[in-house]
Amino acid sequence: MSSGFIIAVDGPAASGKGTVATGLGKAYGLPVLDTGLLYRAVGVLTQRAGRDLDDAAAAATTASGLSAGLLDDPAFRTRAAGEAASRVAVHPQVRQALLAFQRDFAGQPGGAVLDGRDIGTVIAPAAPAKLFVTAAAEVRAERRWKQLAGQGEPVAFEDVLADIRIRDARDSGRDSAPLARAPDAVLLDTSQMSIDEAADAARRIVEAARARWEAS
Ligand code: C5P
Numbered sequence: 001m002s003s004g005f006i007i008a009v010d011g012p013a014a015s016g017k018g019t020v021a022t023g024l025g026k027a028y029g030l031p032v033l034d035t036g037l038l039y040r041a042v043g044v045l046t047q048r049a050g051r052d053l054d055d056a057a058a059a060a061t062t063a064s065g066l067s068a069g070l071l072d073d074p075a076f077r078t079r080a081a082g083e084a085a086s087r088v089a090v091h092p093q094v095r096q097a098l099l100a101f102q103r104d105f106a107g108q109p110g111g112a113v114l115d116g117r118d119i120g121t122v123i124a125p126a127a128p129a130k131l132f133v134t135a136a137a138e139v140r141a142e143r144r145w146k147q148l149a150g151q152g153e154p155v156a157f158e159d160v161l162a163d164i165r166i167r168d169a170r171d172s173g174r175d176s177a178p179l180a181r182a183p184d185a186v187l188l189d190t191s192q193m194s195i196d197e198a199a200d201a202a203r204r205i206v207e208a209a210r211a212r213w214e215a216s
Helices: 017-028 035-048 056-064 079-088 092-106 119-123 137-150 157-173 195-215
Strands: 005-010 032-034 111-116 129-134 186-189
Touching: 005 017, 005 119, 005 195, 017 032, 017 111, 017 129, 017 195, 032 035, 032 092, 035 056, 035 079, 035 092, 035 111, 056 079, 056 092, 079 157, 092 111, 092 119, 111 119, 119 129, 129 195, 137 157, 186 195
Parallel strands: 005 111, 005 129, 032 111, 129 186
Antiparallel strands: none
16 A cells, blocks of 8 residues: 555444545545445446345446446435445455455555545555544434435435434444444544534544654
8 A cells, every 4th residue: 555645534324424534635635535435336236237235246246347437326325325335335245346446546646535434444454544433323314314305305304214223233233344443543423513513623633643644
């Protein structure tokens, strides 16, 4: 891996990690990869190919054929895509097929920001800046509920909360690269924070990490 400044942002669904990652990318002039989008694409494209999400080999074949140019589809941002992503993400073969793409992105000479579930633990364990962004399940469900309504996909709040709980349990409980805070990741609980407050808090954490990294 290169010696670029890598910022790893992990956390559960709708914790604010995507917003935090985008803000950090702008602040430091670094490219940002939303790794959840890779799993969402694999889920949706596997279904479109008429294959079962539990079919690890079929999902891994989809993952191997993925390229950056395929990631723009708005269908990957839907509620169903999040659920499909979490189901294909349990397969070690799928994770393995997406590893090189993510490590290459992280290894860009100037550095990069990646957000996901296993960036600080598996993809870039040596990243000099690691955040674990979280929030109470009810708060995350409310954010996701508003986001889905804004996308023209109105859903009952209780259903979104149930989705979040199922996804948390599946992502944290799987054997392969489960959602977990790296021991050296700084915890950022955004439950009581506005978007701007979360972005500022993340910036302070990364500033401190950058100072240590520059001094090392
Ligand atoms: O972050 P997002 O909600 O888009 O992620 C969708 C799903 O993709 C997650 O619930 C998780 O199962 C999976 N994922 C993962 N590892 C990552 C990013 C996402 O397993 N690095």
